[in-house]
Amino acid sequence: MTIDQIYLDFDNTLYDTVSLSQDITAIFLQAGLTKEQFDETMTEATKGKSGTFYNYSFEHHVALCQEKGYVLSHDILPELSKLTEHDLSFEDTYTFLDWARKNSKMVYVLTAGNPDFQMKKIASTRIAEFVDDIIICHHKKPEEVALRKGDAKHIVFVNDKVSENIAVKEKFSEITVITKRHPFRETEEELTDSGIPYFQTLTEILSYIQKYGHK
Numbered sequence: 001m002t003i004d005q006i007y008l009d010f011d012n013t014l015y016d017t018v019s020l021s022q023d024i025t026a027i028f029l030q031a032g033l034t035k036e037q038f039d040e041t042m043t044e045a046t047k048g049k050s051g052t053f054y055n056y057s058f059e060h061h062v063a064l065c066q067e068k069g070y071v072l073s074h075d076i077l078p079e080l081s082k083l084t085e086h087d088l089s090f091e092d093t094y095t096f097l098d099w100a101r102k103n104s105k106m107v108y109v110l111t112a113g114n115p116d117f118q119m120k121k122i123a124s125t126r127i128a129e130f131v132d133d134i135i136i137c138h139h140k141k142p143e144e145v146a147l148r149k150g151d152a153k154h155i156v157f158v159n160d161k162v163s164e165n166i167a168v169k170e171k172f173s174e175i176t177v178i179t180k181r182h183p184f185r186e187t188e189e190e191l192t193d194s195g196i197p198y199f200q201t202l203t204e205i206l207s208y209i210q211k212y213g214h215k
């Protein structure tokens with residue numbers, strides 16, 4: 001069985017962004033921000049004022065704190081920059097990618113966010129060795145798939161964000177969409193109601209694809 005295209009999300013699909021966020025939180029709190037101030041600025045720095053434009057960077061987050069008059073005890077940018085030097089891929093990320101490379105004609109990473117920040121995280125991993133292209137977009141994943149789909153018939157799309165997965169499935173019912181379960185964002189009910197198969201790990205996702213294939 002050969003798959004034509006596999007689209008893989010980056011954050012919380014191939015890479016443990018929750019763990020990175022915990023480290024970011026610790027640095028801001030140690031520098032004197034309250035948890036409330038941190039949460040407020042993190043949300044705004046990640047999603048922008050509109051709530052839909054993914055554009056996080058450390059510089060942007062620190063600048064936002066300054067704009068709001070939230071005082072940081074020292075320059076935390078050097079500490080923050082160090083965080084993206086570690087490979088935070090999941091333990092089964094490379095096994096999954098190796099399988100994907102061997103079993104799909106094309107393998108794409110499709111990720112939303114600030115291009116520099118995304119590339120910094122990706123560069124700390126070996127993911128680029130396994131994929132054909134890395135696409136950094138701003139929250140329009142179905143459109144990004146549409147641009148590349150052509151007449152490909154067997155397509156697999158793996159991502160942790162259920163709302164995006166539903167959007168892809170609604171636009172392309174023929175695509176095998178699989179949810180890599182985020183550790184706490186969606187409820188069990190939301191996952192079940194989506195009608196999209198969901199799993200905790202890439203290992204389980206790989207077994208599912210191998211067992212049931214793709215349409």
Ligand SMILES: [Mg+2]
Pocket residue numbers: 009010011012013159160161
């Ligand atoms: Mg994600």
